Amino acid sequence: MKLQTSTMLALYSVLEAASQPGKQVSASEIAERYGVSAHHLAKVLRELGRAGLVDSSRGVGGGYRFSGNARRLTLMDVIERFEDIGARSPEPGAAHTDLGLAIARVLSEIDEIAKATFRSITIDTLLKLAEPERHAKTSAPVPAPETRD
Amino acid sequence: MADPDSPGITARSDQAGEPILEAKVWIRPIAAADLAQVIAIDAEASGIEKVDYWYELFQRYGSRGQRQRFFLVAEGKGAIQGFIIGEVRDWEFRLPPCGWVFGIAVRRDARLGGVGSALLAAIVDCFRRAGVDKVRTLTTRDDNLMLSFFRSQGMMAAPSIPLERDLE
Numbered sequence: 001m002k003l004q005t006s007t008m009l010a011l012y013s014v015l016e017a018a019s020q021p022g023k024q025v026s027a028s029e030i031a032e033r034y035g036v037s038a039h040h041l042a043k044v045l046r047e048l049g050r051a052g053l054v055d056s057s058r059g060v061g062g063g064y065r066f067s068g069n070a071r072r073l074t075l076m077d078v079i080e081r082f083e084d085i086g087a088r089s090p091e092p093g094a095a096h097t098d099l100g101l102a103i104a105r106v107l108s109e110i111d112e113i114a115k116a117t118f119r120s121i122t123i124d125t126l127l128k129l130a131e132p133e134r135h136a137k138t139s140a141p142v143p144a145p146e147t148r149d
Numbered sequence: 150m151a152d153p154d155s156p157g158i159t160a161r162s163d164q165a166g167e168p169i170l171e172a173k174v175w176i177r178p179i180a181a182a183d184l185a186q187v188i189a190i191d192a193e194a195s196g197i198e199k200v201d202y203w204y205e206l207f208q209r210y211g212s213r214g215q216r217q218r219f220f221l222v223a224e225g226k227g228a229i230q231g232f233i234i235g236e237v238r239d240w241e242f243r244l245p246p247c248g249w250v251f252g253i254a255v256r257r258d259a260r261l262g263g264v265g266s267a268l269l270a271a272i273v274d275c276f277r278r279a280g281v282d283k284v285r286t287l288t289t290r291d292d293n294l295m296l297s298f299f300r301s302q303g304m305m306a307a308p309s310i311p312l313e314r315d316l317e
Contacts, residue, residue: 074297113290117306120296128303 001114007082009036009044014078015130017054017066018123024063044082051081068123075126076118085115174225174264176271179211179232183222186229194254206252210234219275223255223264231255233268235286237279242309247283248276253295269302287311 003011012034017025027045031038045064048054053073054064079085179187184207192198210220217237223230235250250272255264273284285307288295 116290116293116296119293120300122297122301125297125301128301 001083001085001111003079004082005036005040006044007079009034009041010048010078010082011075013041013045013048013064014053014066014068014073014123015126017064018068018070019127019130019134021066021070024057024065026063029063047081048078053078070124070127071122073123074119075121075123076115079118174223174230174267176221176223176267178213179207179220179222181207181211183224183229183232187222187232190229190231190254190256191252193257206234210236217279219272221268221271221275223268225259225264229256230259231264231268233272235272235276235284237276237281244285244309245283247281247285248273248279250284250286265298266302285309 009030013025013030016030016033027041028038030036031041045054045056049056049064053066053068055067056062056064076085184203188198188200188203191203206220210218219236220232220234222232231254232252233250234252235248237246238249239246250269253265253268255268276284284304286299286304288299290296
């Protein structure tokens with residue numbers, strides 16, 4: 001399962017906001033940190049707002065605040081807002097050949113493992129996972145993620 | 150093995166956004182008198198009552214003086230609130246000796262109070278004393294409750310991949 005850029009931006013945004021509970025995080029700060037377009041990020045944040053995962057406020061000092069439950073919200077809950085996570089559509093030629101079907105079965109197995117992993121990791125668990133790195137690193141900019149559009 | 154003379158472990162959940170639940174539980178080795186409650190807790194969690202299975206496990210894991218097998222219970226409010234069972238296995242699946250947890254359950258009305266975390270911490274301590282520095286477990290990928298619990302305890306995917314086949 002390869003995640004689209006929008007999905008990765010959504011995960012970064014939710015995690016950035018959840019890591020500072022009660023505080024406003026500015027969109028430009030997130031855009032700069034992950035080296036992404038502010039325009040693209042704004043669309044993602046609007047969708048997160050519609051899903052009730054962030055609250056936004058305008059004006060000086062405005063930004064986005066995490067409004068979910070970090071111990072209940074999983075990575076999959078965020079991902080499925082941006083990805084079609086249903087059954088994999090058959091690759092060309094797969095549906096009517098025995099080899100194609102066998103390969104489709106293996107790819108489906110990989111997808112199921114990926115989904116189970118995303119479903120089992122809450123925002124709180126992921127933030128704990130990032131804690132040692134966050135403490136060790138300075139606030140150097142993070143390279144852009146390897147994703148597809 | 151957890152010291153029965155220790156003052157017990159206070160299990161507490163105080164994460165932001167959650168009610169603070171405090172369950173003072175005493176983690177100790179299982180005794181024969183606990184078995185009925187362990188069987189009931191397992192039946193509540195799994196939906197299957199496995200009396201013979203638990204009596205057999207008690208024979209193999211519950212007797213005193215075991216150096217590599219651990220069967221612990223969490224006692225609080227005059228009842229067993231949960232249990233955990235595991236052992237140190239040497240060189241299975243080509244893996245260096247490590248601790249394996251193969252059973253854990255907490256009474257439904259005692260969940261979210263830190264009892265599971267306290268049980269896991271206690272058995273990890275037993276494993277450490279037995280000389281290993283890695284703990285592993287196995288769960289089905291649709292058991293989100295269990296997967297999320299172990300993930301929240303810092304556990305990550307292991308290098309092994311379980312495989313299976315239908316027997317004709």
